[in-house]
Amino acid sequence: MPKGDYLAEFELYVMLAILRSKGEAYGASIRREIEARTGRPVSIGAVYATVGRLADKGLVVFEMSDPRPVRGGRARKHVHLTEAGMSALEHSTAMLLRMIHGTPLTESG
Amino acid sequence: MLRPPRLPARIVRAFADRDTRASLTADLQEEFEGRVRDHGPRPARRWYWSQVVRSLPPLAWRRLTRRDAFWRSPRRKAVSSRAGQDLAFALRTLARAPRFTLVIVVTLALGIGANTAVFSMMYSLIVEPLPFDGGDRVVQLWREGQREGERTLDRPGPDMVAAWRREAEAFEVLAGFTEEEFHLAGGDYPLSVGGSRISPGLLTLIGATPLLGRLLVSADAARGMGPVALLSEELWTTRYGADPGVVGRTAVVNDTTVIVVGVVAEPAQRILESGFFGDGPRDIFLPLPVDGDGSWPSRPYVMARLRPGISLAAAQAELDLIQTRLPPASSGYRWYPRVSSAWTATPRGVRTGLWVLMGAVGMVLLIACANTANLFLVRNLSRGREFRLRLALGAGRVRLARQLLSESLVLGAAGTALAIFTARWLMEAAEWIAGSAIEEVRAVRLDPEVFLFSLGLGLVTTILLGLLPLRQAMRAASAPPRARAAGLHDMGRPGWNAHQVLVVSQVALALVLLLGAGLLTSSHRRLLHVDPGIDTDGLLAVGIDLPRARYDDDAGRIAFFEDLVGRVEALPVVSVAGWSRSVPPRMFGPNGSVVVEGRELPEPEPEEVHAGNWVSPGYFRAVGATLLEGRTFSQAEIADRAQVVILNQAAARRYWPDGGAVGSRISLHSAQGASPWMTVVGVVADTKAWWLGDRPDRLQIYIPVTHPTPPGGFLLVRSEEDPTQVIPKIREILAQTDPLLPIRETLLVRDAFRQTVGRWRFHALLLATFSALGLLLSVLGVYGVLSLSTIRRRREIGVRLALGATRRDIDRVVVGQGMKAVAVGLALGLVISFLLSDFIGDLLWGVAATDLKTYAGAVGLLALVGLVASYLPTRKAATVDPADSLRLE
Numbered sequence: 001m002p003k004g005d006y007l008a009e010f011e012l013y014v015m016l017a018i019l020r021s022k023g024e025a026y027g028a029s030i031r032r033e034i035e036a037r038t039g040r041p042v043s044i045g046a047v048y049a050t051v052g053r054l055a056d057k058g059l060v061v062f063e064m065s066d067p068r069p070v071r072g073g074r075a076r077k078h079v080h081l082t083e084a085g086m087s088a089l090e091h092s093t094a095m096l097l098r099m100i101h102g103t104p105l106t107e108s109g
Numbered sequence: 110m111l112r113p114p115r116l117p118a119r120i121v122r123a124f125a126d127r128d129t130r131a132s133l134t135a136d137l138q139e140e141f142e143g144r145v146r147d148h149g150p151r152p153a154r155r156w157y158w159s160q161v162v163r164s165l166p167p168l169a170w171r172r173l174t175r176r177d178a179f180w181r182s183p184r185r186k187a188v189s190s191r192a193g194q195d196l197a198f199a200l201r202t203l204a205r206a207p208r209f210t211l212v213i214v215v216t217l218a219l220g221i222g223a224n225t226a227v228f229s230m231m232y233s234l235i236v237e238p239l240p241f242d243g244g245d246r247v248v249q250l251w252r253e254g255q256r257e258g259e260r261t262l263d264r265p266g267p268d269m270v271a272a273w274r275r276e277a278e279a280f281e282v283l284a285g286f287t288e289e290e291f292h293l294a295g296g297d298y299p300l301s302v303g304g305s306r307i308s309p310g311l312l313t314l315i316g317a318t319p320l321l322g323r324l325l326v327s328a329d330a331a332r333g334m335g336p337v338a339l340l341s342e343e344l345w346t347t348r349y350g351a352d353p354g355v356v357g358r359t360a361v362v363n364d365t366t367v368i369v370v371g372v373v374a375e376p377a378q379r380i381l382e383s384g385f386f387g388d389g390p391r392d393i394f395l396p397l398p399v400d401g402d403g404s405w406p407s408r409p410y411v412m413a414r415l416r417p418g419i420s421l422a423a424a425q426a427e428l429d430l431i432q433t434r435l436p437p438a439s440s441g442y443r444w445y446p447r448v449s450s451a452w453t454a455t456p457r458g459v460r461t462g463l464w465v466l467m468g469a470v471g472m473v474l475l476i477a478c479a480n481t482a483n484l485f486l487v488r489n490l491s492r493g494r495e496f497r498l499r500l501a502l503g504a505g506r507v508r509l510a511r512q513l514l515s516e517s518l519v520l521g522a523a524g525t526a527l528a529i530f531t532a533r534w535l536m537e538a539a540e541w542i543a544g545s546a547i548e549e550v551r552a553v554r555l556d557p558e559v560f561l562f563s564l565g566l567g568l569v570t571t572i573l574l575g576l577l578p579l580r581q582a583m584r585a586a587s588a589p590p591r592a593r594a595a596g597l598h599d600m601g602r603p604g605w606n607a608h609q610v611l612v613v614s615q616v617a618l619a620l621v622l623l624l625g626a627g628l629l630t631s632s633h634r635r636l637l638h639v640d641p642g643i644d645t646d647g648l649l650a651v652g653i654d655l656p657r658a659r660y661d662d663d664a665g666r667i668a669f670f671e672d673l674v675g676r677v678e679a680l681p682v683v684s685v686a687g688w689s690r691s692v693p694p695r696m697f698g699p700n701g702s703v704v705v706e707g708r709e710l711p712e713p714e715p716e717e718v719h720a721g722n723w724v725s726p727g728y729f730r731a732v733g734a735t736l737l738e739g740r741t742f743s744q745a746e747i748a749d750r751a752q753v754v755i756l757n758q759a760a761a762r763r764y765w766p767d768g769g770a771v772g773s774r775i776s777l778h779s780a781q782g783a784s785p786w787m788t789v790v791g792v793v794a795d796t797k798a799w800w801l802g803d804r805p806d807r808l809q810i811y812i813p814v815t816h817p818t819p820p821g822g823f824l825l826v827r828s829e830e831d832p833t834q835v836i837p838k839i840r841e842i843l844a845q846t847d848p849l850l851p852i853r854e855t856l857l858v859r860d861a862f863r864q865t866v867g868r869w870r871f872h873a874l875l876l877a878t879f880s881a882l883g884l885l886l887s888v889l890g891v892y893g894v895l896s897l898s899t900i901r902r903r904r905e906i907g908v909r910l911a912l913g914a915t916r917r918d919i920d921r922v923v924v925g926q927g928m929k930a931v932a933v934g935l936a937l938g939l940v941i942s943f944l945l946s947d948f949i950g951d952l953l954w955g956v957a958a959t960d961l962k963t964y965a966g967a968v969g970l971l972a973l974v975g976l977v978a979s980y981l982p983t984r985k986a987a988t989v990d991p992a993d994s995l996r997l998e
Binding site: 032 | 124126129132133139140163164166167170175
């Protein structure tokens, strides 16, 4: 994997959030997911900017959903990981875990 | 359902990409609705706002960096190549009109450059906080006395300062410092260095750091004039060869042995010498003596740093309150504490002067803009046809606008580039003109923010003006075709038009500038011609301080000076020498209210500050003061310390209006009590005591120099040749008398008097420069507009000639048109000047702000110049051939 393709911290969060939503991920859900799990405030703009960048790298794709079956329900722009996105995520998390393993972080925690 | 706030929604839309815009706002709205349900509308709205605000940076960054962003796209390449084309075209067009280009560029350079220079001065002297942390919170503390509507600002008394130090909560640091000269003995030669006694807080205040050793601490001060000293980095380098072992060594300062405890790093010294903390170099620092009750008996200057968040007014209120608890001063004099921001320490004269200069330079810029506008208008008329043609051939308006913009930008950029040099050159000139008269100007640097502002102004002007022809061309394109065909649209209308309005305003502004320059120049000239009351040519004053330790009694001091006077007088080129405690134009004398023997005691009034001096018998002959009555002191009176006094004419007239001063006895009553009765033995002519413009009625009281013998004074030497040639000889004599004694300063009295009016010279010269600039620019304006209108009226002139008008008639029409605008401009200028006359009054001396002669001169000069500028275009009219014009009709 070329050097420029390491995932930045926030990119990693976004991709993990997408993975968690099992194909139902969209802007607001990703935002809520990260905010809820990390406890740090996340702006919708940051999510969109990051998703856009990931799409440029070919790691995610968009798909318009059908309008939701409620009154005024709108079509959502769902985000999915691509093959390349999946392997990039696996690669980054594996590296991260290998780095963490054996440090005081793991021993004390 | 509650809708999200509209404004942030709009903002976030503007920042988002086209393809995320819709879903992003929809997402936001969805969450907003959820929050309205869960938390209520107000928190939801707040959440929405915070989301939007925090979203802007990442969205903006994304738009700038995305893969298909504009800057990376092929579209940009097309745009930039088109920009290149426009630029090349603009350069070609401008090169074809070199005179137009040159005049515009020079006009812009002068206008922007002069503005940048003056605004930079203004900024550094008036607005900019002191250059260290918390510098904007540094204040000066004074006491103010009020008497007969006059305010005197003074260093606060020890009791006030002690109370502030005990009680005031508004200040983080309160510091005091003196300005003194110290003798530094040892080394190759004795040295007189400027320095301060400081409280430790002063160095804290300015964030000073020790280069070596330590700074002063309060324990040093508690020991009174403790035997420790700090050196400046400069003194350490020059005197001690930057020897790191200097700390802990001793030095002899004012004949007292002190231990050097540290060296202050250079930036602190620069701040201390910047003028805010007094004048002159500071190279040595001793602790400020402290009394048992925490007061500073030596009455230093006091500065303080406000606690963050405390305003000037709050600090003032607190000091006022503390003052009410203090017992009134024993003299019955009422003092009021005053807190002033450190920058107001820039003297009032300098500030008013800068405001006037700023006004003047603003007017130059306006004139320059008017000129640029006029030139553009002229040029546009001749290009009207070009643009109509190009529009007709299908050129897009945007394309034409881009071309015009490119031309404007090229002109603006060239003008601005040149303006940088103009500004630097002007500031160097200002520094040179200010010389030593206005120390503060030296600290001035070209300010980048001010320059950016001027740059913006220049670019906006050129761009707006540059786009004008497009508007005109478009309007012309919709004019009736017949008028267009005949070219009638180019004909000048007989009434007032934009050109004439511009000329009128230029003339008006030029008149205001000329009047200001005239008034200031005449003030300066009058001041230089003031008779100082003494003969300053060939008069040299040599300042010498005697260290108390070695010259501890009057006899020794008298002997020293008398011996020196005798030896110097023996020099072949020296005609007479004397000595005194002070020297004009820095005279000071004994204070107190004058009480004449045998008359009723006057009402107790506050001490009046007199000029005057403590002098030796040779003093009056040396300075060349005219003795009007009686005699000067005798040698015996000096030696015996006789109770004798000499008054100046103003004092004699005030107390003996009918004569009879000589022989009467007076006493001086001051806070220290009454002096013994002193017999008036003589009356001398008034001397300008402090500066050339000093008031004529200042009382001057001379008493023998031995009352008491000062620890230092001035040797006054009148020489037949260049007095500077005498200085080395005096140095030799001094080395024989006392090789340890330095000369504190040498003063050419004539130059010292000149320097007292340096401020006027500075203002007069700068304003004269600006008004010359304004005059030149407005002449160009008048000439340009008239030439243009003459060209436009060629046909009319031809018809008139054909119908029998003579060349003289034609000249009269052309000149009359020009002079009409000039006359209106002059009238307008007079009105503006009258309105501004109060403002400049502060800067004038000996001349009224509405001085008739100056007004007549300025109006006459402008009228004459206007006449010439109006007459020149008639030569263009003279080339008109009536036959040609008729054929055209």
